[in-house]
Amino acid sequence: MLARLAVACFLFTLGLSLDLYFAGSQKAVARQLEAAGLGRVVVTNFTYGNRMQGKAPALSPLLDKLADDGNYAYLRRLSQQAQVELLGDAHILTYRDQDLIDLRNFFPGINHAGAFLLTARGELPEGTRLSARVGGLEWDARVVQTSQTALESLGRKQVLLLPSEWALPQEDGSYAEVILFESSAIHSAGIRSEIGKIRQLLTLDEISTANLQSSLALLNRLEAMQQQQALWSTTVRSIVAILIILVFASSAFLEYRENAYLSALLQSMGVPRIFLLLRYLVEHALLLLFAFGVCCSALTYLLADPAALPSIMTDDLTGLFSPVQAFNAWLWVLTVSLVLSLLPVLAGLRKEIGRVLQ
Amino acid sequence: MLDSFSAEMDGGITLLVGFSGCGKSTLLKLIAGFLRPTAGRIRLDGENPLRKHLCRLSIGFVFQQLNLLPLASIQQNLEMSASLAGLSPGEVRDTTEKYLVELGLESFADQRPIELSGGQQQRAAIARALVKQPRILLLDEPTSGLDDLNTRVIIRQLARYADSGGTVIIATHDTRLLALHHERIDFNRFLPVERHLETVAD
Numbered sequence: 217m218l219a220r221l222a223v224a225c226f227l228f229t230l231g232l233s234l235d236l237y238f239a240g241s242q243k244a245v246a247r248q249l250e251a252a253g254l255g256r257v258v259v260t261n262f263t264y265g266n267r268m269q270g271k272a273p274a275l276s277p278l279l280d281k282l283a284d285d286g287n288y289a290y291l292r293r294l295s296q297q298a299q300v301e302l303l304g305d306a307h308i309l310t311y312r313d314q315d316l317i318d319l320r321n322f323f324p325g326i327n328h329a330g331a332f333l334l335t336a337r338g339e340l341p342e343g344t345r346l347s348a349r350v351g352g353l354e355w356d357a358r359v360v361q362t363s364q365t366a367l368e369s370l371g372r373k374q375v376l377l378l379p380s381e382w383a384l385p386q387e388d389g390s391y392a393e394v395i396l397f398e399s400s401a402i403h404s405a406g407i408r409s410e411i412g413k414i415r416q417l418l419t420l421d422e423i424s425t426a427n428l429q430s431s432l433a434l435l436n437r438l439e440a441m442q443q444q445q446a447l448w449s450t451t452v453r454s455i456v457a458i459l460i461i462l463v464f465a466s467s468a469f470l471e472y473r474e475n476a477y478l479s480a481l482l483q484s485m486g487v488p489r490i491f492l493l494l495r496y497l498v499e500h501a502l503l504l505l506f507a508f509g510v511c512c513s514a515l516t517y518l519l520a521d522p523a524a525l526p527s528i529m530t531d532d533l534t535g536l537f538s539p540v541q542a543f544n545a546w547l548w549v550l551t552v553s554l555v556l557s558l559l560p561v562l563a564g565l566r567k568e569i570g571r572v573l574q
Numbered sequence: 575m576l577d578s579f580s581a582e583m584d585g586g587i588t589l590l591v592g593f594s595g596c597g598k599s600t601l602l603k604l605i606a607g608f609l610r611p612t613a614g615r616i617r618l619d620g621e622n623p624l625r626k627h628l629c630r631l632s633i634g635f636v637f638q639q640l641n642l643l644p645l646a647s648i649q650q651n652l653e654m655s656a657s658l659a660g661l662s663p664g665e666v667r668d669t670t671e672k673y674l675v676e677l678g679l680e681s682f683a684d685q686r687p688i689e690l691s692g693g694q695q696q697r698a699a700i701a702r703a704l705v706k707q708p709r710i711l712l713l714d715e716p717t718s719g720l721d722d723l724n725t726r727v728i729i730r731q732l733a734r735y736a737d738s739g740g741t742v743i744i745a746t747h748d749t750r751l752l753a754l755h756h757e758r759i760d761f762n763r764f765l766p767v768e769r770h771l772e773t774v775a776d
Contacts, residue, residue, distance in 0.1 A: 485658045570608030574639045
């Protein structure tokens with residue numbers, strides 16, 4: 217019995233460890249996706265000319281067509297650089313008054329019109345005021361923390377965000393239009409379709425210079441990883457089930473052969489076969505459930521955090537990895553192993569009593 | 575082994591006699607549902623003994639090799655048999671005590687089968703079959719190798735059981751059992767001719 221328990225524990229540990237590793241690696245990519253914004257799309261379009269001449273933004277038509285599909289904010293990235301106290305160079309992006317509320321969806325630290333410094337440097341507390349200079353002008357910019365990935369979609373450094381009404385000296389009129397768009401779709405298929413729609417709109421509007429950044433590559437990577445890992449998980453679970461069936465069935469059969477005389481005797485006295493089978497069923501079920509429970513507990517303990525296992529298993533960011541499905545899959549392994557491991561005993565019990573007892 | 579056999583039994587004692595290997599024990603096992611017939615059918619009150627385990631509860635079987643539970647005492651053997659037959663705890667206690675006394679086993683109740691003589695074991699096996707209060711008692715060579723005293727005890731007990739309305743079927747060679755008022759079925763009649771001749775030659 218101890219040998220069977222040890223084998224079951226070993227196999228379950230192997231299978232569960234693999235599941236945890238897969239869940240962990242998926243979580244790492246999912247975290248990157250979360251930081252980048254799962255449904256976030258950044259459209260950048262460079263425009264050359266004088267802003268003061270009132271040239272209409274080329275991406276304007278796109279804004280209207282995206283209004284129903286999610287949140288968006290319209291920004292302009294100027295060609296000038298700002299000098300920020302302690303941090304050095306920063307890109308300058310301007311926003312329109314009407315986009316202030318939408319901007320909050322992307323950067324929750326922005327709560328009123330003014331100058332903001334978007335940075336991923338954690339040592340600067342949110343709300344810290346830093347001096348920023350552009351040409352001869354100087355402002356106090358409030359620090360707004362944001363993720364590195366989100367920042368990289370706007371430029372490679374920190375970003376100084378200013379209201380577009382604040383006139384800037386020496387502006388040459390060159391700027392890039394930037395649309396931050398957050399799709400309301402929560403599943404990968406919806407996000408893919410949204411990105412496809414934006415590409416199509418850009419093509420229809422003949423905006424060939426626009427650059428489109430999204431988390432599609434990460435999403436593809438995550439999905440490919442999930443598909444591959446699902447295959448491996450199924451294979452490993454099947455192997456675990458087969459090994460458990462072999463070990464449990466053979467030991468049960470050997471044990472049954474030793475006790476065949478007693479079983480036959482009990483049957484001759486009126487004990488139904490099902491009761492004798494039930495004894496093996498209960499024994500196997502208890503062993504398997506105990507081994508499974510021990511392995512889950514041990515893995516949780518080894519991860520040093522009592523909540524580590526659930527937190528890893530329950531990271532359901534993309535809706536593709538489901539801890540419930542994983543648990544159900546293991547329940548299937550347990551059930552199938554349990555039922556099939558009893559077949560030799562069942563076959564033994566079908567033997568005529570009269571051939572055992574003389 | 576057994577071919578073209580047909581009989582109806584209802585109460586009384588039936589002796590199955592014949593040469594060794596002629597199918598007496600096989601018939602008992604078929605009746606008890608311990609073997610499946612290759613053809614034909616056996617019914618106990620209209621039920622197939624193979625399909626209804628309850629049929630087994632109404633049958634007491636004494637095996638040729640007795641098959642007492644080796645690690646249990648004689649009393650435990652009897653109590654277990656009675657419990658499995660569905661008797662209440664009070665009935666189990668009473669019937670066990672009754673048959674221990676009737677078969678002269680009360681002083682050996684706490685002993686294990688291996689500690690008893692062959693005759694005592696034989697009586698214990700019969701007591702175990704009887705405590706179930708079966709409607710049919712099947713005995714396979716119940717007196718083989720027993721002295722006259724033990725045989726008389728067993729004959730008396732079987733007669734008492736049959737008088738109380740039970741059906742007893744005994745497979746035997748033992749001529750001492752002819753003392754029982756019985757129906758006799760000569761099994762040599764049911765053997766195929768070739769096999770009969772072989773058995774006689776043996």
